[in-house]
């Protein structure tokens with residue numbers, strides 16, 4: 001059988017497995033010491049004060065929208081090229097996502113488009129650090145300050161990336177990570193909100209646990225039996241089992257990022273002067289390479305040929321404003337975000353994950369070059 005090279009996959013070692021087994025032998029399967037340790041570990045890595053671990057990146061986005069107090073009548077500007085969860089989180093709160101176009105070179109939310117979409121109802125901007133490259137946060141911050149808006153980073157692709165020397169996680173008012181198996185840290189399902197703002201931390205923390213203000217271990221430690229439900233929240237908790245897996249993987253994050261960057265260098269060198277055009281990487285940042293996205297002529301044919309050759313290429317993403325649900329609910333459609341729509345016809349995500357071998361890279365490169373030959 002032909003070897004299948006997926007577009008992304010987790011990296012699990014014996015230490016990760018041992019960490020999970022330890023938790024299974026312990027007193028806490030959920031909301032024990034490992035959750036707090038994982039939160040501290042990620043917040044510290046990002047250089048921020050607080051982390052709130054939750055059950056998915058989507059839950060983290062929902063917590064962030066709740067913490068901002070987004071509700072009916074509020075508009076939140078989001079990019080059109082992203083995973084649907086980014087804008088869905090605005091809808092969960094009854095708010096209205098407004099799609100901004102992307103920069104055609106990077107596919108990051110375009111500050112000019114954002115500025116053009118601000119209305120008196122706008123409350124926040126969500127930037128997506130697409131593929132692992134940080135947004136133009138300084139420009140977004142200028143727009144946010146001018147109109148008194150909050151900014152949220154959907155950094156699900158970008159833990160470990162830096163922008164002007166600062167780590168992702170510390171660049172927006174709140175930043176959101178996903179720990180889905182294709183992302184840098186894999187806890188099965190999982191996510192986190194990180195922030196320097198104690199109010200956002202408190203609100204997100206209550207929201208993940210039914211809107212109740214303190215967790216079980218806190219109550220036991222202080223000897224109190226009473227608790228108060230102050231808001232309507234959800235059960236968005238991450239377990240200790242998952243947190244132990246996350247903590248164990250955090251130790252390898254920088255090594256894995258280095259490998260991803262080395263793979264990107266190899267791809268870029270191989271595609272130089274060919275019809276395969278990698279997205280532009282700005283020199284004010286260090287990319288985290290969750291994805292390696294190229295623009296290719298005749299993308300659909302290229303996609304089919306590569307899939308046929310056992311290479312699990314993918315397309316990230318169908319512009320969100322194209323989805324039937326959005327068309328129906330918000331009346332979105334073709335023509336709203338021309339750069340995103342144009343890019344969508346050409347983009348292809350090549351495999352990118354730390355355990356790829358150099359032989360895998362050679363196979364992918366030669367097959368991709370073959371696929372664009374006429």
Ligand SMILES: *Cc1c(COP(=O)(O)O)cnc(C)c1O
Nearest residue numbers: 056057058083085156178179180
């Ligand atoms: C993965 C991802 C999410 C959602 O994360 P889940 O953990 O799968 O819920 C949200 N936004 C972006 C950009 C993502 O890539």
